Amino acid sequence: MSLNIDEFQPPMVAILRGLSAVEAPAVAEVLFACGFRLLEVPLNRPGALECISIINSLKPPDALVGGGTMLTVGDVELVRQHGGRIMVAPNFNADVIRHAKDLDMLAVPGVATPTEALAALAAGADAIKWFPAEALGLAGLRSVKTILPGGARVWPVGGVSAGNLRDWRLAGADGFGIGGRLYEPGVTLSELEGRARELIAAWRTG
Template identity: 50%
Template sequence: MDVFKPSPCPLVAILRGLTPAEAPRVGQILFEAGFRMLEVPLNRPGAIDAIHALLRDAPDDALIGAGTVLTVQDVDAVKEAGGRLIVSPHCAPDVISHAAKHGMIALPGVATPTEAFRALEAGAHGLKLFPAEMIPPAAVKAMHSILPVDTPLFPVGGVQPHNMAAYVSAGAAGFGIGGSLYQPRIDEAALKRAAESFMAARRNLVEDAL
């Protein structure tokens, strides 16, 4: 699975509660900081319109889509909006296969080896390890050892710049970052500081791997 190879250790910005009005400025700050994967969870009003707004100004190499995708109908709505990234909190084989069939990138949530293998069989491009507070680096290492070697693992939940290295050492390929990066109506300066902090941690990890 080489879909994430152009961007080592990709960071997915989880923009829960993002409004269409906020989206252009939030997107600009994150793109300037180096983020290229953005998801807007669908369980807040205006998510699809916010995805539209992000896509209007997104760089060509950006991967924009939705989180909290629970149904096949959700996948269709994101596809119609132009989104290409489908992130779920759970393992729903019908959602995964539907997204993959339409050329979208599926990152379903899993917490056990059983769920992980079910997700891969359905066509998942990577696995969201959620909630990561329940899946410490030692558990990631154990899961990584039994999964296909090219399976991208993305811990999500409680991720901070200071704990990323332990997860990468255990086999994580990237991260999903939510409330520690973005919250609704966040001050722009605070968003910029958080984005730069996460990107600095990412750069250190990439440089250490070279």
């Protein structure tokens, strides 16, 4: 049975760049306990695949883990072999999207223009990552949303925080990817919990 992206709520991806295998169980447990249901470990740091396997082994049934910075079909294969079910990329590559969908993964490629956004949706993307959101801005998101098909999901990534999440939602954001404002190597579990709860609360009151 194919995955439905709307089943995983809230639609916010915790981006765990630089996560180590030692940290992975405790970090994942904190995020799941706070309400996050989508976790991403970017592949451009050592140990990412091991972390994906660890998180996959302890995630609740209503959660998913996947890989970020997935640039090739080979990346898709490796992440899927380690239990990942989400393909997240900073760019648009139709072959990568299609291969992820062939392996029953959620596909969230990065786009920065209307042309890329439409092409990514045509290739089968479940949501599109509006990246880098901080540079593209709220006005850019509002503009691109006007030309997308109804129901297209756009998730800003880059510079999103609990403080500006409502502004992004008003501009048309359907979900988010949160990186350094949530997790960074060395963050204490108590600080991580505080940030996670603040973000979840901002989503619920948005």
